[in-house]
Amino acid sequence: MRQLCKGNVAVVKAAIMAGCRFFFGYPITPASEIAEYAALLIPQVGGTFVQAESEVSAINMVYGASSAGKRVMTASSGPGISLMQEGISYLAGAELPCVIAEVMRSGPGLGNIAPEQSDYFAMTKGGGHGCYRNIVLAPSSVQEMASLTLLAFELADKYRNPAVLLADGFVGQMMEPLELELVEAALPEKPWAVKGNLETRPNLICSIHLTPDAMEAHVRHLEEKYKQCERDEARWETYLTEDAEVLLVGYGIVSRVLRSTVDLARQQGVKVGLFRPISLWPFPSKALVETARRTAKVMVFELSTGQMVEDVRLALGGSKPVEFYSRVGGNVPSAEECKAELFARMEVSV
Amino acid sequence: MSEYKLVHGRSPVFYKRFERKEENQHQTHYCPGCGHGVTHKMIAEALDELGLQDRTIMVSPVGCSVFAYYYFDTGNVQAAHGRASAVATGLKRANPGAIVISYQGDGDLAAIGTAEIIHAANRGENITVFFLNNATYGMTGGQMAPTTLVGQVSTTTPWGRRPNNEGGPIKMAELISTLDAPVYVERVALSDSKHIIQARRAVKKALELQKQGAGFTMVEILSPCPTTLKMEPKMARRWVGETLAKEFPLGVFRDRKRVFEPISVPQASLAEVLGIDGKSVTKEEGHVRRKHTRATTLKIAGFGGQGILLLGQLIAETGMREHMEVSWLPSYGPEMRSGSAHCHVTLSPERIGSPMVSHPDILVAMNEPSLRKFGAQVKPGGTILYNGRSLPEDLHFDGVTVACVPASAIADQIGSTKVANIVMLGALLEATDCLPFTTAQEVLSSLAKNPELTEKDERALEEGRNYLDTEVMVGAQAGPDGCGE
Ligand SMILES: Cc1ncc(C[n+]2csc(CCOP(=O)(O)OP(=O)(O)O)c2C)c(N)n1
Numbered sequence: 001m002r003q004l005c006k007g008n009v010a011v012v013k014a015a016i017m018a019g020c021r022f023f024f025g026y027p028i029t030p031a032s033e034i035a036e037y038a039a040l041l042i043p044q045v046g047g048t049f050v051q052a053e054s055e056v057s058a059i060n061m062v063y064g065a066s067s068a069g070k071r072v073m074t075a076s077s078g079p080g081i082s083l084m085q086e087g088i089s090y091l092a093g094a095e096l097p098c099v100i101a102e103v104m105r106s107g108p109g110l111g112n113i114a115p116e117q118s119d120y121f122a123m124t125k126g127g128g129h130g131c132y133r134n135i136v137l138a139p140s141s142v143q144e145m146a147s148l149t150l151l152a153f154e155l156a157d158k159y160r161n162p163a164v165l166l167a168d169g170f171v172g173q174m175m176e177p178l179e180l181e182l183v184e185a186a187l188p189e190k191p192w193a194v195k196g197n198l199e200t201r202p203n204l205i206c207s208i209h210l211t212p213d214a215m216e217a218h219v220r221h222l223e224e225k226y227k228q229c230e231r232d233e234a235r236w237e238t239y240l241t242e243d244a245e246v247l248l249v250g251y252g253i254v255s256r257v258l259r260s261t262v263d264l265a266r267q268q269g270v271k272v273g274l275f276r277p278i279s280l281w282p283f284p285s286k287a288l289v290e291t292a293r294r295t296a297k298v299m300v301f302e303l304s305t306g307q308m309v310e311d312v313r314l315a316l317g318g319s320k321p322v323e324f325y326s327r328v329g330g331n332v333p334s335a336e337e338c339k340a341e342l343f344a345r346m347e348v349s350v
Numbered sequence: 351m352s353e354y355k356l357v358h359g360r361s362p363v364f365y366k367r368f369e370r371k372e373e374n375q376h377q378t379h380y381c382p383g384c385g386h387g388v389t390h391k392m393i394a395e396a397l398d399e400l401g402l403q404d405r406t407i408m409v410s411p412v413g414c415s416v417f418a419y420y421y422f423d424t425g426n427v428q429a430a431h432g433r434a435s436a437v438a439t440g441l442k443r444a445n446p447g448a449i450v451i452s453y454q455g456d457g458d459l460a461a462i463g464t465a466e467i468i469h470a471a472n473r474g475e476n477i478t479v480f481f482l483n484n485a486t487y488g489m490t491g492g493q494m495a496p497t498t499l500v501g502q503v504s505t506t507t508p509w510g511r512r513p514n515n516e517g518g519p520i521k522m523a524e525l526i527s528t529l530d531a532p533v534y535v536e537r538v539a540l541s542d543s544k545h546i547i548q549a550r551r552a553v554k555k556a557l558e559l560q561k562q563g564a565g566f567t568m569v570e571i572l573s574p575c576p577t578t579l580k581m582e583p584k585m586a587r588r589w590v591g592e593t594l595a596k597e598f599p600l601g602v603f604r605d606r607k608r609v610f611e612p613i614s615v616p617q618a619s620l621a622e623v624l625g626i627d628g629k630s631v632t633k634e635e636g637h638v639r640r641k642h643t644r645a646t647t648l649k650i651a652g653f654g655g656q657g658i659l660l661l662g663q664l665i666a667e668t669g670m671r672e673h674m675e676v677s678w679l680p681s682y683g684p685e686m687r688s689g690s691a692h693c694h695v696t697l698s699p700e701r702i703g704s705p706m707v708s709h710p711d712i713l714v715a716m717n718e719p720s721l722r723k724f725g726a727q728v729k730p731g732g733t734i735l736y737n738g739r740s741l742p743e744d745l746h747f748d749g750v751t752v753a754c755v756p757a758s759a760i761a762d763q764i765g766s767t768k769v770a771n772i773v774m775l776g777a778l779l780e781a782t783d784c785l786p787f788t789t790a791q792e793v794l795s796s797l798a799k800n801p802e803l804t805e806k807d808e809r810a811l812e813e814g815r816n817y818l819d820t821e822v823m824v825g826a827q828a829g830p831d832g833c834g835e
Contacts, residue, residue: 003625004667004676013624022444030682041623043615048443052436053469060433060466064409064440067427068448072440090430113682174705175663175678177670180624194425194441196448198404204370204419206410206428211372253705260703334708 005178007145007171008033008075011101012041013178014149015073019185020099021047022072024061026054026080029113030169031103034075055080059087059100066096067205069193071153075101077169078111078119081127088162089128092222093207095192097156099149100134101165103172106330114330115169115253120307123164124281131219133226135163135233136280138251142176148278150185155233157188159225166280168303170253170332235278236287240266244273246346247295249288249312251277253332254301260335261342270348280308285315292320299323299345301338303331363394363403368420379417383583385540385573385590386415389482389553392546393451394422396554400561406449407441409434411463413455414488432463435470438477449560450477457487460496460520467526471566474531474608478556479568481522484575485594492578496520499597504578519597523570527603533565535604539572541591545600565608572598642674642699646784647707649724651692652716652737657771661714662693664775667797668790669697677705690719697784712782714774716757718742733782735774753781753818760813766803769810776814787815 005013011034015023023038039049052058058074065072076084081102091098102123106116121127123136135155137148149165156163194203209215237255240262241247250258255276265272275291277284292298298320300309309324316322325341327333333341342348360366368375380387397403403424410418412431419426425448429437438452452470459467459481470477486504487493493506497519501510511518523537534556538549549571556567572594574586581589621627648665652658659680666678679694694707709729715721716737722745728734730749737757741747755777761770772794779787794811798804 001626001628002670004663004670004678005625016620016623022440024440044618044623045620046617050439050443050473053465056433057436057439057466057469060430060436061440061443063429063433064427064437064442065444066440067437068441068444070444072444086430087433094428169682170679170705173680173682175666176702176705177676180626182621182624182626184620194407194427196405196407196425196441196445196450201404201423201425204426204428206419206426208416208428214372256702257704257706259701263703332706334706335704336708 002177002179004175005142006033006175007139007142007167007173008103009037010142010145010178011075011149011165012037013180014146015099015153016041016045017180017183017185018071018150018153019187020071020073020153021045022065022070023047023049023074024052024058024065024072025074026052026058026076028077028080030105030115030172031075031077031080031101033172034101034103038075055083056087059084059091062098063087063091063094063096066091066098067094067194069190069195071157071187073099073101075103077103077105078107081119081122085122085128088134089126089130089132090207091162092128092132092134093130094205095160095222096162096205097160098162099152099156099165100162101149101167104166104168106328112330113169115303115332116328116330117168117252117254117303118305118307118328119166120280120304123166124283124311132222133161133229133281135159135161135229135282136166137163137235138166138278138280139171140252140255140276141171142174142178145171146178146180153185157190159229161225166252168252169330230282233279234282234284234287236284237276237278238291239274239276241273241275241291241295243271244295245270246272246297246299246342247275247292248272248299248301248338248342249275249277249308250301251280251308254303257333257335257338258301261338264335264339265342270343270346272342277308283311283315285311288312288315289319292316295320297321297323297346299325299342301325301333303327361391361394361398363397363423364390364421365423370420371417378421380414381577383574383576383586384414384488385482385484385571385575388540388546389480389571389573390418390421392550392553393480396550396557397424397449399554400557402449402557402561405447406451407445409438409441409450409452411452411454411458412489413458415453415455415482416489418453432458432461433466434458435463435475435477435479436466439470439473439475442475442477446476449557452477452479454479454481455488456481456483456485456495456497460522467522468529471526471532471568472529474533474565476560476563476565477567478560479566480553480556481568481570482573483522483570483594483598484573485519486575486578488575488578497598499593521598523568523598523603526568531566531608532568532604533606533608534559534567535570536602537570537572537598537600539590539595539600540574541572541587541595545591570598572600642672642697645696645698645700646712647710648695648697648712648714649692649707649710649727650695650714650716651690651720651724654689654691656691656716657768658691658716659693661771661775662695664790664793664797665695665697665778665785667793668785671789671793672785674699675702677702679705692720692724712778712784714778716770716774721745735778735781737770737774751781753777755814755817757814760817761810764806764809764813766806769806772807772810773814773817776811777818778814780815780818
């Protein structure tokens with residue numbers, strides 16, 4: 001049974017399916033519906049919603065509930081995410097799982113509330129201090145807002161690390177059919193948690209390792225986890241890449257536009273295909289190289305002045321020319337605009 | 351004083367050996383004469399006396415007491431600088447049965463963590479805060495704290511704290527006591543045995559209250575830091591009693607029961623909250639549906655408050671029940687709140703690429719500015735529905751069908767301006783045939799909550815349809831590109 005659902009609302013419903021009963025947040029457009037629906041729905045199934053006094057507090061409440069072994073999440077957008085970065089670093093350092101939904105808006109500063117993809121660096125490269133990574137998933141539809149939220153909870157627990165759902169204003173605000181099943185996730189055991197009982201009394205949640213040797217061992221341990229994650233968790237989707245001469249690359253809302261661009265171009269006999277990273281970290285580098293092998297050129301489209309494109313170039317290592325087209329400020333290019341730009345770079349005259 | 355037995359030797363709430371320490375595992379890392387050690391001891395003894403060891407979670411802050419977890423044989427969580435009471439909030443909410451202690455210094459609680467402590471107290475979190483006020487930043491080597499006294503020299507107030515530059519000391523016990531929720535707030539001092547006994551009593555009382563689930567409790571403990579004061583321990587204790595306690599008066603600032611009427615939340619089944627209980631949505635299955643072969647794109651625009659976004663949702667919902675893929679993309683935020691609103695709707699038999707519609711098959715213009723803004727974008731062969739009796743004289747659209755429907759006027763006759771969008775929906779279904787009327791009717795009746803409005807909605811839908819039945823459309827008569835069969 002399908003329901004017409006907003007992207008932001010789908011996140012909350014999926015979180016509930018994932019067994020998340022704790023939400024700590026602070027309102028910010030275009031992510032606010034996540035907090036609003038968490039406030040509405042989570043207490044009705046016996047859970048807890050607290051509107052924190054700031055994103056700084058929200059992420060630290062998440063830290064507390066995660067220490068207790070609970071599935072917990074928060075949501076925000078650019079400015080709020082900046083405030084959460086300290087807490088995210090602590091969560092990664094203390095190996096605490098949690099899910100953070102970011103619905104990106106334009107920046108820097110207050111910017112505006114229209115969609116951008118300018119927090120790619122902040123989320124995939126680690127916007128806080130220290131050597132850590134977030135697991136970052138990029139939904140491009142309402143259904144994926146739900147399915148990737150579920151996956152984010154799983155991966156967060158599997159790797160004991162924050163997992164980020166990195167959406168943009170359009171995917172968050174959009175309504176599409178959503179199909180949910182009435183299954184509740186099996187919650188994993190967390191013997192490391194601190195629950196206020198005899199069994200967990202010996203447990204300690206912390207990120208401080210005073211001596212250089214102890215700290216190095218800890219950082220290496222995290223590094224090992226991240227390597228495994230890079231090996232096992234890359235996700236992507238391709239569309240009509242078999243015979244493509246140019247490979248378009250984009251994620252989130254941009255990938256939706258590019259799918260239409262591919263159709264438009266092919267209607268005119270120009271063979272292009274689409275590569276859509278679903279996990280932004282780990283970035284699906286291998287798959288991209290493999291897919292791009294048959295194409296002459298790669299063209300990246302992004303709502304930033306060039307963030308993901310760096311990972312594309314890094315993956316391809318100069319083996320293919322990489323073109324880049326960007327719109328920012330909340331402007332999202334139409335499929336026609338992307339096609340025109342593509343044809344100009346391919347020197348196709350139509 | 352029989353309830354306070356004097357304990358010599360180590361409390362069982364402390365580890366026998368401090369194995370988390372790198373070296374000197376038999377002694378603490380605190381300097382001789384430091385108030386943290388005494389405070390730890392008071393807490394450990396109170397936990398033991400109250401039988402709370404297994405249930406306790408100690409949140410250590412950033413500051414000299416960052417290593418509280420070296421010593422307390424309880425559950426331990428270390429927090430970022432200033433965030434201990436937010437972390438404690440998360441811990442307590444997740445473990446209501448636990449005894450959660452937020453142990454914080456003055457820099458941690460009264461400077462960087464001011465917001466966290468005020469709001470944890472204001473929510474009445476059922477936690478206990480032990481606030482160690484030593485009027486200095488011990489950990490980082492004696493910089494000014496928010497509680498440093500006027501004139502007191504520190505490494506960042508080399509001429510003494512200047513009220514004209516740094517303001518004066520913050521009195522947290524008093525501040526917290528201005529809030530409604532806290533149940534117990536007391537300030538004590540570690541200046542001499544008499545006061546230490548009083549401090550022990552306060553520490554135990556706070557924990558006992560938490561055990562009873564009474565609410566937020568805080569004990570502010572004036573404490574010596576001989577190292578940064580550059581004093582002998584004895585002198586430092588005396589300074590606490592004679593100088594610090596003068597600025598920060600000792601005593602009970604709050605001791606009362608919290609009375610409030612809780613507001614309860616109705617409980618629902620998982621299926622209900624997920625919206626898959628079958629109540630809110632009628633089944634897509636079981637109806638004979640028309641086969642939709644082509645995509646239709648719509649732009650709907652007008653003033654905020656005209657039900658523009660809802661009209662788009664109704665169309666999308668109708669399309670979904672017709673087994674189509676649908677997307678609805680709104681203009682959002684301040685734009686929505688002020689003047690104009692618009693949304694993009696795509697109905698398609700296949701997976702939808704871009705949900706943005708730059709050249710719609712159908713434009714619904716609920717006001718003149720929208721018509722002027724978007725009219726020219728409509729695809730050749732497409733349709734414009736305009737909320738008015740006729741087009742403004744200067745406007746012409748070639749190659750598209752234009753239907754003028756005075757939806758607002760019709761809605762007024764029905765008795766609710768609000769249903770103008772539904773009048774337009776009726777007209778749209780009649781003009782374009784892109785979705786079946788009966789499915790739209792079903793959607794309307796299943797989504798409406800107020801029966802009185804439902805009746806008006808149904809009339810509006812009907813009248814919108816009838817209006818176009820009787821009125822002649824302007825322009826090309828062919829159906830718009832991409833609609834139905
Ligand atoms: C965000 C951040 N800023 C600054 C510091 C450095 N720092 C560590 S402890 C401390 C002061 C602690 O003072 P207080 O809370 O009074 O505790 P005390 O050491 O006196 O017990 C500071 C500023 C830090 N760890 N984190």
